[in-house]
Amino acid sequence: QQQVKQSPQSLIVQKGGISIINCAYENTAFDYFPWYQQFPGKGPALLIAIRPDVSEKKEGRFTISFNKSAKQFSLHIMDSQPGDSATYFCANGGSNYKLTFGKGTLLTVNP
Amino acid sequence: DAGITQSPRHKVTETGTPVTLRCHQTENHRYMYWYRQDPGHGLRLIHYSYGVKDTDKGEVSDGYSVSRSKTEDFLLTLESATSSQTSVYFCAISEGTDYGYTFGSGTRLTVV
Numbered sequence: 001q002q003q004v005k006q007s008p009q010s011l012i013v014q015k016g017g018i019s020i021i022n023c024a025y026e027n028t029a030f031d032y033f034p035w036y037q038q039f040p041g042k043g044p045a046l047l048i049a050i051r052p053d054v055s056e057k058k059e060g061r062f063t064i065s066f067n068k069s070a071k072q073f074s075l076h077i078m079d080s081q082p083g084d085s086a087t088y089f090c091a092n093g094g095s096n097y098k099l100t101f102g103k104g105t106l107l108t109v110n111p
Numbered sequence: 112d113a114g115i116t117q118s119p120r121h122k123v124t125e126t127g128t129p130v131t132l133r134c135h136q137t138e139n140h141r142y143m144y145w146y147r148q149d150p151g152h153g154l155r156l157i158h159y160s161y162g163v164k165d166t167d168k169g170e171v172s173d174g175y176s177v178s179r180s181k182t183e184d185f186l187l188t189l190e191s192a193t194s195s196q197t198s199v200y201f202c203a204i205s206e207g208t209d210y211g212y213t214f215g216s217g218t219r220l221t222v223v
Contacts, residue, residue: 005152034210043201043203077149091210096167
C-alpha cells in the first residue's frame with residue numbers, strides 16, 4: 001500500500017498568520033496531488049490540486065508547493081482566518097482514480 | 112452535498128448483526144468509493160466501483176462487501192458487525208476525468 005505521510009498532526013495559528021502543512025508521498029507513477037478540507041460533521045471537499053508539471057499553484061489565499069525530486073508537496077494558507085479551522089488531508093492518486101489520503105492535520109486558527 | 116446522499120446518517124447496531132449502508136448519486140459518475148474515517152487513521156479505502164457490477168477491494172476490505180447493480184447506487188454491507196467497525200463511513204464519487212472527488216455527508220455507525 002503506497003503511503004502518504006502528512007505532518008503536523010495538529011497546528012495552531014494566530015489569525016493573519018501562515019499555516020503550512022506538509023505531505024510526503026511514495027507513489028511517483030501518478031500525477032495528481034490534491035488537498036481536501038473537512039469541517040466537523042461534513043464530508044471532505046476538494047480545496048486545491050496540482051499536477052507535477054508545475055512547482056506551485058495558487059488559488060486565493062491557498063497555495064500548493066510541489067517538490068518532485070523530494071517527493072513532497074505542501075499547502076500554505078496565507079492570512080489564516082478562524083473560518084479556515086478544519087481538518088486538511090493531502091492525497092496521492094492511484095489506478096481507477098483511487099486516492100490514498102494522509103492521516104490529516106487539524107488546523108485551529110485563533111482569533 | 113449536491114448529487115450524492117448517504118443513508119442512514121446515524122446508526123447504532125449490535126455486534127454480530129448485518130448492516131447495509133447506502134450511497135446514492137444523481138451525477139451519473141462512473142466511479143464510486145467507500146472510505147472509513149477513524150481518529151489517527153485518516154480516510155482509508157474499503158471498496159470501490161469502476162462501473163455497474165465492477166468492484167474491487169481497497170486497503171481495509173476485510174469484513175465488508177459491496178454491490179453496485181445500477182449506476183446510481185453503491186451499497187456497503189457489514190456481514191457481521193464488530194466493535195472495530197465503529198466508524199464514520201464516507202461515500203465518494205468521481206467522473207474519472209481527474210481525481211477530484213465529491214464526498215457524501217457520511218454515516219456514523221456505532222456497533223455495541
